[in-house]
Amino acid sequence: MPDDSPLIQSLRTAVAAAPADVPLRLHLAELLLNEGRSEAAVAEAAAALQHAPGDERARELMMRAMEVPGRAMEVPGRAMEVPGRAMEVPARQQPPRRPGFDWKAAEEQVGDVVPPRFVESPVRADGQDDPGEAEAEAWDVEAPGTVRLADVGGMREVKDRLEAAFLAPLRNPELRKLYGKSLRGGLLLYGPPGCGKTFIARAVAGELGASFLSVSVNDVLDMWIGNSERNMHEIFQTARRRAPCVVFLDELDALGAKRSRTAHSGMRNTVNQLLTELDGIGSAEANEGVFVLAATNVPWDVDNALRRPGRLDRTLLVLPPDGPAREAILRYHLRERPIENVDLGKLAKVTDGLSGADLAHVCEAAAERALLDSARSGTVRMIGMKDLLAAAKDVVPSAEPWFASARNVAMFANEGGMYDDLVAYLKKRRKL
Structure with missing residues (x-):
């Protein structure tokens, strides 16, 4: 040049x-x-x-x-x-x-001198490329599943409460109309960790033949002001578009913590937005076909406004599995492992007080014992009752710390009988 x-x-x-x-x-x-x-x-x-x-x-x-x-x-x-x-x-x-x-x-x-001025593809005339539709699919909405309450082992009291408070009115619209039963509000599941609250929520969605949308604090909170509230609104909008849909609010104490204890205004605004969405943005019909379930380990940390009538006004205590439930859980986790001479009834008795997660750990630890023994001896052997009993003996019930905290709440903060079912269980177990 x-x-x-x-x-x-x-x-x-x-x-x-x-x-x-x-x-x-x-x-x-x-x-x-x-x-x-x-x-x-x-x-x-x-x-x-x-x-x-x-x-x-x-x-x-x-x-x-x-x-x-x-x-x-x-x-x-x-x-x-x-x-x-x-x-x-x-x-x-x-x-x-x-x-x-x-x-x-x-x-x-x-091309190397002038960069492209527009990088987005134009919206098609039929609306299939509408950003709103793509945004709606950003949330992981599961199709109606095959899990039913019959797949939940034992827990007869939990199933009866679900049937009376939630499922029977939905299955019988004529009776619901006759008795003036409202479908507004949701159900709050609480109890120690690892006891199957999420599994029960999926089973309820299966009973209803509804889609399932699980929401955690990571799905909602955002570092930018206003984005958390927008995320909360879009989640419920997605559920309304995919109705019938079960919205499962996991760890509600993080999503709906008491605003009086929250120093950051952004978190308070997020709770306010959740309250608005539960109210149906001005009309109960807006949430037609949207069923809200929530779960928490610490219901006493949830904002009281979330638990007033018309919102999460029904409460269900999910406790460590009873005998039939423990037997069903053990059978499930051992179904694909090589076992011999295992007495599930006896094993269910010695694992009283263990949560579902604890029982899964018992099966995993027993499998590790048999695997290690086989590797050392050079001879493959089956998982036996001895392995399972030894593993159960080593497992400390993970729900005990939770009951230690819940005991104080049941004794000194049971306002309006909110935790009567917890009090009854603690008395039955001689923990109160």
Whole structure:
């Protein structure tokens, strides 16, 4: 490339100082084109079009520079170099233009100079590419599952409470209308960790033939102001579009903590938004077909407004599994493992007080014992009763710390009989 003339150097300096000055940049491009430097002229014209996409002079200059690839075009009145000879071009005479302009070739040549102005695909006329639809699918909504309450081993009292408070009114719309039973409100499951609250929620969704949308604090909270409230609103909007749908609010004490104890205004606003969504944004019909279940280990940390009538007004205590439930859980976790001479009834008795998660750990630990013994002896053996009893002996009930905390609440904070079922259980177990 030839060296720049003093005039072009001065113009380059001026353009660098004022890059948005389109007339100045086009003047530089015109001089470059007149000196036969079409590639440099194209770059300057492209930069001008970036600042002024509709500028006719910039477009005309771009076309002039692109129409003579491979040869140098001189100013009017100068010689134009043509392979094999030099010829004079009369002053003010323009070279013949082609009937069309190859925009694809132009785009390839200036692609490195001019970045794309728009990167999103245009929305289709049928609305299938509507960002709102894509945004709605951002939440993981599970299709109606095959899990039913019959798959929940034991827990007869829990099932009876679910049937009376939640399922029977839904299955019998005529009786519901006769007795004036409202479907407003939701169900709060509480109890020690690892006792199957999430599994029960999925079973309820299966009984209803509804989609399942599980929501945790990570799905809602956002570092930017207003985004957490928007996420909460979009979750319920998604559930309304996919109705019938069960919205499962996991760890409700994190999503709906008591606002009086919350120092950050963003968290208080998120709780306010949750209250609004539970109320159906002005009308109960807005949440038609949306069933809200929530779970927490510490219901005493949940904001009281969430538990008033019409919201999460029904409460169900989910305790460590009873005998039949423990037997069903043990059978499930041993079903694909090599076992022999295992007495599930006896094993269920010695594991009294263990949660579902504890029972799964018992089966895992027994399998590890048998595997390690087989590796050391070189002879593969089955998992036996001895392995399971030894594993159960080593497991400390994970629910005990929870009951230690719940005992104080049951004794001193049972306002309005809110935790009567917990008090009854603690007395039955002689923990109160």
